[in-house]
Structures are given as structure tokens and as C-alpha cells.
Amino acid sequence: MDTKKLRKELENRLKHPSRQFIFEREKDQLRIENIRTGQGITVELPGIVAKWHEQKDKAIDEVVYFVEEGLRAMGNSVSLTDNEQKIFPVIRSTSFPTTSKDDVTFVFDEHTAETRIYYALDLGNSYRLIDEQLLLEAAWSVERVREIALFNVRTLQVPLKEDEVAGNKFYFIRSNDGYDASRILNQSFLKEMEDRITGTMAVAVPHQDVLIIADIQNDTGYDVLAHMTMSFFASGRVPITALSFIYEAGELEPIFIMAKNKKK
Incomplete structure (x- = not known):
């Protein structure tokens, strides 16, 4: 499987009279767009190819489902009003767009040198990023969205799986609810982990559906x-960053691990 074959497969499976496909060769991105509204979803082909080599057709099935649900959600009218319990933060890379295809600015906050916090309205099988238009329609402030989202992420369960390699412990949060990486914003949880860890605490959010916490001993x-x-x-459907962070006194500092056994 390569990006050319993957592009053809996705176009065949997502073909619909109401849609068009826009391929950005330089970025290896395929956008599936509603012809009438201009709304659409862009997928990164190289990441899907890498995932296909591990999961085969399951990787493509997942993308098709994600796109279908996303496009369906875009066709429905949504509102923040009376949906407070469905608002959550989502972590994205700093290269993620700050405006929609319609040039409407998303609501976001800076997080680290590698990540930003966006805010989403959960729609069940998908979600919509909150933008200034949604704020205007609901007459809400950015502060209100932020407070609600950060409260809601603290209510999510944090199921931990543990592994140990060469004396180092690694904890994984993978609940597959779309907000695993978002749990990095749960400061009380991070503080609990900091108290539990005996070495250096490192944190990673390589993609949307995983949060890794490491107890580094060597x-x-x-x-x-x-x-x-x-x-x-x-392998992630929504990659964020391949860098890890040192967590200390409530702060996240990116670390660059260079060659073998060297860090900067």
C-alpha cells in the first residue's frame, strides 16, 4: 500500500454525488468536501499508510467511518446552548489550522511549544470544533467554553494500563473516547501521578487516542x-507530536531525545 493506492481506495469508498475530492500533492493530503457547502474533512495519507501496514484494511475502515460520521455531523445544525456536558478540550499540534475552510476562526488556547488546545462539541460518533460562529450564535464567551471544557475533562475516568521496561514504568490511557490526549489537561490527575512517580516524570501525547506517562529511572x-x-x-488517526515532555511543578517542557541514551 502506498499513498497513491490509498487515495484511490478512499475515493472509491467515499464517492457520492454531493462530494468532491481535492488532493494536495505537496502535503499528501486528501480532502473530502461537500460540493454545496464547502465543508469537508482532510486526511493525512502517509499516516494512514503507516497504520495500514500494521492493521491492514481495519485502518482504512476506520478512516472511512470517521469521514462519513464527520460529514454527516457537518450537515446537522448544532448549538452550544443546553449542551454544556458535551463540550471537551482536544489537543492538536501547533501546525493544525486555526481557521475552518470557511475562514472562521476556531476557539483555541496555546498549550506548549508543540501543542494547542482546541474545544469541541461532542456529537456522539464525531465532534465539531467550536469556532467563533458557534460562540456568536450562543452568545457565549471564550472563557465560558474553556471553563466548561476543563471541568468536563476532569470528570472523565482515567483507566491506567501499566508496563515496565528495564526498571522504567510506563502508564497508558487508551479509553478510545476521543479524549485520551485531552486528559493531559487534568491537573489533579497529573499531580496524583507526580506523587506516585519516584524517578523523572515524562508525558507524551503522540496522537489523539493515547496519553503516555513515564516514570524514568535511567x-x-x-x-x-x-x-x-x-x-x-x-500510527495515530490524529497525530499530535512525536516529542515527549518533562512534567515538573505543573509545567510541561518538551525534551529532545537524541541518538542513544542522550537527551537535551
Whole structure:
């Protein structure tokens, strides 16, 4: 499977009289767009190809489902009013667009040098990023959205799976609810993990559906974390960053793990 074959497969499976496909060759991106409204979804082809080599057709099935649900949600009118419990933060890379295809600015906050916080209205099988138009229609402030979203993310369960490699412990949050990476914003949870960890605490959000917390005890731990984060980043449906962060006193600092057993 390569990006050319994948593009053809996606176009065949997502073909519909109301849609058009726009391929950006330089970025290796395919946009599936509603002809009438101009609304659409852009997918990164190389990331899907990498995932296909691990999961085969399941990777393509997942993308098709994601696009179909997303386009269906865009066709429905949505409102923030009376939907407070459905508002959550989502983590994205700093390269993620700050405006929609219609040039409406998304609501977002800066987070780290590698990540931003966007806000989403959960629609069940998909969600819509909150933009200034939705704020205007509901007569809401950005502060209200932020407070509600951060409260809601603290109410989510944090199921932990634990692994140990060469004396280093790794904790994984993978509930597949769309907000695993968002749990990095739950400061009380991070503080609990900091109290539990005996070495250096490192955190990673390689893609939307995983949060990794590491208890680093030696140099091997950094190497393992780097390989692990890169692997997740390459296979994620919504990649965020292949870099990890040191967590200390409530702050996240990106770390660059260079060559073997070296970090900067």
C-alpha cells in the first residue's frame, strides 16, 4: 500500500454525488468536501499508510467511518446552548489550522511549544470544533467554553494500563473516547501521578487516542519512550507530536531525545 493506492481506495469508498475530492500533492493530503457547502474533512495519507501496514484494511475502515460520521455531523445544525456536558478540550499540534475552510476562526488556547488546545462539541460518533460562529450564535464567551471544557475533562475516568521496561514504568490511557490526549489537561490527575512517580516524570501525547506517562529511572527509559512515542505518532488517526515532555511543578517542557541514551 502506498499513498497513491490509498487515495484511490478512499475515493472509491467515499464517492457520492454531493462530494468532491481535492488532493494536495505537496502535503499528501486528501480532502473530502461537500460540493454545496464547502465543508469537508482532510486526511493525512502517509499516516494512514503507516497504520495500514500494521492493521491492514481495519485502518482504512476506520478512516472511512470517521469521514462519513464527520460529514454527516457537518450537515446537522448544532448549538452550544443546553449542551454544556458535551463540550471537551482536544489537543492538536501547533501546525493544525486555526481557521475552518470557511475562514472562521476556531476557539483555541496555546498549550506548549508543540501543542494547542482546541474545544469541541461532542456529537456522539464525531465532534465539531467550536469556532467563533458557534460562540456568536450562543452568545457565549471564550472563557465560558474553556471553563466548561476543563471541568468536563476532569470528570472523565482515567483507566491506567501499566508496563515496565528495564526498571522504567510506563502508564497508558487508551479509553478510545476521543479524549485520551485531552486528559493531559487534568491537573489533579497529573499531580496524583507526580506523587506516585519516584524517578523523572515524562508525558507524551503522540496522537489523539493515547496519553503516555513515564516514570524514568535511567537512560534506557528515555530511549524506550522515544521509540514508543514515534511508533504511536506514526500510527495515530490524529497525530499530535512525536516529542515527549518533562512534567515538573505543573509545567510541561518538551525534551529532545537524541541518538542513544542522550537527551537535551
